[in-house]
Amino acid sequence: MSVYIIAQLKFTRRELYDRYQSRFMGVFRKFKGKLLVADAHPIVLEGDWPRDKVVIMEFPDDAAAREFQNSPEYQEISVDRKAGADAIVLTVRGL
Template identity: 50%
Template sequence: MTVYAIAQFEIHNRDSYDKYTAQFWDVFKQFKGSLLVNDEAPKVLEGEWPKDKIVVMSFPDEAAFMEWVTSPQYREIAKHRIAGATGPVLLAQGVQF
C-alpha cells in the first residue's frame, strides 16, 4: 500500500540545509519514491504553522521508504538536513479503495 512521508521543517542553518537540497535529487531518484510537494511558502489557511517548509513524498510501500531513508547514500546527505533544519517527519498509510 502506498505510503506518504510528510516533513515539516524549520530551517535554522541555510548553508547546511542548502548542502542537503543540492544533493537530494541525485540520491532520491535512485529509489522508488515520488516527490509530490516541496514548498517553502505554503499558504496557511487555518491555525498556526511555525515552520518554513513542507515536503510530501510517496512510496509504493513502507519497505520502499525504509530502503531510501536508511540507505548509505541518503544517510550521507541527511547529516546536512539534520544540521540545517528541525521538524517532524511523518509516515502515513495511503487509502485503499
C-alpha cells in the same frame, strides 16, 4: 498500499540545508519514490504553523520508504538536513 513521507521543516542554518537540498535528487532518484510536494511557501489556512517548508514523498509501500530513509546514501546527506533544519518527519499510509 502507498506510503507517504511528510516533512515539516524550520530552517536553522539555511546554508547547510541548501547543501543537503542540492544533493537530494541525486540520491532520491535511485529509489522507488516520487516527490509530490516541496513547498517553501505554504499558505496556512488555519492555526499556527511555525515552519518554513513542507515536503511530501510517495512510495509504493512501507519497505520502499524505509529503503530510502535508511539507505547509506540518504543517511550521508541527511547530516546536513538535520544540522540545517528542525524537522518533524512522518510516515503515513494511503487509503
